[in-house]
Amino acid sequence: MKKFWLFSLFAALFIGLGLPTSQAFASSNFSDIGDTYRAKDEIYYLVEGGIANGISTTAFSPSTEVTRGQAAAMLGRALGLNGEKRKTSFNDVSENYFASGYIEQLVKRGIISGYPNGYFLPNKTLSRGEMAILINRSFGTGTNSVAVATSTLMQKGIANGYEDGTFGEQDTIIRADFSVFLARSINAKFRTADTETFSxxxxxxxxxxxxxxxxxxxxxxxxxxxxxxxxxxxxxxxxxxxxxxxxxxxxxxxxxxxTTVPDPNNPPVITPPEPAPILPKKLEDMVIILDPGHGDHDPGATGFGLKEKDMVLDVGKRVKNYFVQSPLQVKMTRETDVFVELRDRVAFAKRNDGHLFVSIHANALNGSANGTETFYYTAARNPYDVESKALAKYLQARMLEAWNLKDRGVKYGNYYVIRENAMPAALVEMGFIDNKTDNAYIASPSRREQMAKAIYLGTLDYLYHYEKREDVLPLYKSVNASSSPKRH
Ligand SMILES: [Zn+2]
Missing domain, CATH: 2.30.30.40 (SH3 Domains)
Incomplete structure (x- = not known):
């Protein structure tokens, strides 16, 4: 098969012509990335942003093949993920491995995956096909198809195929080419054709x-x-x-x-995004925030003589009882019939260094709907989008198990308390208070106890499966329960 990489042509020409190589750069200056080096601009762009590093202060080693570990680190840095080293779920990625934090974050986000039997193979070289998939999952719509991934990259002017029309997806990729693709993915000005629309x-x-x-x-x-x-x-x-x-x-x-014209008389309260902290090493240092909705003059939803504010407070207190008997700390945004502003609920959670936030609600829709649902928010505001969605999944499953009402699903919801938070956050809707069937569950103290236990167990499931906290296992036993299947 005839393989031909367009840039190699330029590189070969320039080297062949013996053009001058080195000139002093203000920031970094790698002796192996000369003035006319084909990927010079892209490499220095990534180095400037701390996304790529040289192998030393004076060398970038552009022709070395990229390993899966290195690719994870560069993609993780490009996405602004927390790369702090940590324990991983892989046998061959130790806590001390330089990319352990990025690997774990990318795996959680479904961008990169490991191999069977708990192996990640961090030193395995990356192929061009794998690179195309990783870039698509990181910056575009996720795809598992190499053909879709490579054609998207070619269409966007991010990657060129070979002269014979193939992409060479089995070929390994060197650091220079990976840098070119990454820089082009990040900044459209580097692309061979700048076709981005600002729509x-x-x-x-x-x-x-x-x-x-x-x-x-x-x-x-x-x-x-x-x-x-x-x-x-x-x-x-x-x-x-x-x-x-x-x-x-x-x-x-x-x-x-x-997306809407901001009102100068009522500017939004913006809390600067905070980097994702890692959960404390000891369960004793972990703080769960429970947020029963509404209160006082705000009854929330009503139906058959019940007020949401009373029912969710009762459930909240029952959830608290479970946590009080565990090593984890628990704090409630309200413990009496008082009104708390939404922003004060979020401020409370942050002030108390919360690690997880669960808002408890019941629904109403003119008696015409029923069932249980859980919301999460996913966008830049709350940096824990993936975590919030996983938390919501574990809560929803336990609530369905407890009450067996209609499954309305785990959904995106643009609610203040989960949007403006800075920790994994979910909002549960136990059921519809104005629906006869659901109301009977909400009205029953023993049913509410079941719901409280479900919220407690859903939180433990999240910690066990998503955060890989094996130290929560004894907590299931003490309430005669066991961990759920993995759901995220
Ligand atoms: Zn509500």
């Missing part, structure tokens, strides 16, 4: 917002925008948006963009 209008909702050359704060600011500035949005890289303002293209943080 969505958004508004800046803060003053002095930095307009940067790349998707993290290592990249220099090209200017600042103020409250109300209109931007044209193209795509996101992690929590950063690639936008166009007056013809100039660059990155702003998505926490400071909104």
């Amino acid at each position: 969505q209008i958004m508004y800046v909702n803060v003053n002095d917002l930095n307009f940067r050359t790349g998707p993290n704060t290592n990249y220099p600011s090209m200017g600042k925008y103020n409250f109300g500035q209109v931007v044209e949005y193209a795509y996101s890289i992690g929590d950063w948006a690639y936008v166009r303002v007056n013809g100039e293209k660059g990155f702003v943080h998505t926490a400071y963009l909104q």
Whole structure:
């Protein structure tokens, strides 16, 4: 098979012509990345943002093959994930491995996966086909098809095929080429054809917002925008948006963009996104926040003489009782019939260094609907999108097990207390208070006790399966239960 990589042609030509090689650069200067090196701009762009590193301060080693561990680290950094080293679920990735944190985060997000029997093979070289899949899952729509992934990359001007029309998906990829593909994925200006459309209008909702050359704060600011500035949005890289303002293209943080015109008289309360902390080593240091909805003059939903505010408070207190008997700490946003503003519920959770947040509600819809559902929020505001969704899944399954009402599913919900939070957060709707069947469950103290236990167990399931906390196992036993199947 005739294989031909277009860039290799340029490289060969330049080297062949004996063009000058090295010149001093302000930041990094790798002796093996000369002035005319084909991937020079892309490599230095990634190095500037801390996304790629040299193998030493003076060498990048562009022709070395990329390993799965290295690819995970670069993708993780590009996405702004927390790369702090940690225990992983793989036999061959130790806690001390440089990319252990990124591998674990990417696996949780379904971007990269391991091999059977608990192996990740971090030192295995990456193929061009695998690279295409990883880039698609990280920055585009996730696909498991190499054909779809490679054609998407070629279409977007991110990767070229060989001259004979093939992609060479079995071939290994070297650091220079991986850098080129990654830089092009992040910043469309590097692509062979800049076909990105800026199809969505958004508004800046803060003053002095930095307009940067790349998707993290290592990249220099090209200017600042103020409250109300209109931007044209193209795509996101992690929590950063690639936008166009007056013809100039660059990155702003998505926490400071909104789709509606912001009201200067009522600016949104913005809490800067916080990096994802790792759960404490000891269960004793873990804080669960329970948030019974409504209160006082806000009854929430009503039906058959019951008020949501009373029922969810009762369930909340019962959940608390379970946690009180465990080593975990538990805090409630309200323990009496008082009204608490939504923003104060979130502030309470953050002030108390909460690690998980569960908001408890009941529903109503003119008696016309019934069932149990759980909401999570997934977008830049709450950095724990994947975690929140997993938490919601484990809660929903336990609630269905307890009451066996109609399964309305695990859904995205744009609710303040889960959106503005800075920890994995879910909002449960136990059932419909204005539906006769559901109401009978909500009205029954013994049923509410079952629901409380379900919320407790759902939280343990999340900690056990998602966070791999084996230390919660004894807690199941003490309430005559066992762990759920893995659901995320
Ligand atoms: Zn409610």
